[in-house]
Amino acid sequence: MVRSATEEALLEAARGLMRISLHAADGVGDVSVVQLRALTVLDHLGQANLGDLADRMGVTPSTTSRLVDRLVVAGLVERATAEHSRREVTLRLTTHGRATLQRYDDLRLAALQGLLATLPDPEREVALRGLLALGSGAAAVGRS
Amino acid sequence: MVRSATEEALLEAARGLMRISLHAADGVGDVSVVQLRALTVLDHLGQANLGDLADRMGVTPSTTSRLVDRLVVAGLVERATAEHSRREVTLRLTTHGRATLQRYDDLRLAALQGLLATLPDPEREVALRGLLALGSGAAAVGRS
DNA sequence: CCCGACACTTGCACGGTAGCAACGATCGGT
């Protein structure tokens, strides 16, 4: 099962980005990768029910409820009963939550830009443009 | 703290790649993200001491020893005493370990190619070339 | 040969993630 050079390079890019994100995650301090994912989802949605968050994260409401417990204790997320329905819960990032997410993203961004900086000039430009194109595509898909 | 559109797009690319890798990870089944990272490192090194693996993963030998325990039980890694030193341990992927890693990478690759496929034609090409450039850069750095 | 340094393992403690099953509260249609 040999893989083409192209495929291998794509994988290497994926590995690099993964490394960057994971490394940034534990540079944030006291927030797990899963928690950062939850913050990212909430930031993206602006506001969400617990069930929505659970769906987006692909885990059960049970797990999510306890995840939110920890986020609330950490002061990152605000949990309030929804306006239109007493049994639903509305989750929102707190200011601190937004700041934490921002620190995470700043770290990733810096690392990514650092990686780009190591590339020789023509390829640097190509890589940058490629990532930008990919970024808009990924945003458009926004799935899962 | 506003971020430029360029930076936002870069972040979106990083988020997309991260989502792809995480989703692929739990598509593999019964292997955690950390374990897959260990397999990736071992595959990259070909063979390594426990201490080397611990360094690369940024955790203590203690943690790594137990991580390896689980990998050995799962049949993914082989642990043998090194040839030149009885106190050192040599870790290598088993065939099953390599296969598992390959499944993981196949999933990531497919998802990534799927994402590329959603892009309209000029940008698709740009994104591909960009990722390839980034891939070689990431491989060259090979850090952490 | 001894003793300090080294590589790894193990006991312990802790917190995070995860699901199932049972429950509580609420909503909404009839």
Place this chain on the structure above:
DNA sequence: ACCGATCGTTGCTACCGTGCAAGTGTCGGG
């Protein structure tokens, strides 16, 4: 007003990842 469906929480259980501290065995220089 009821009753089924929905949303969320909570008890339980289990496993993973993590570090510290202590231990074991081994290597190597003096």
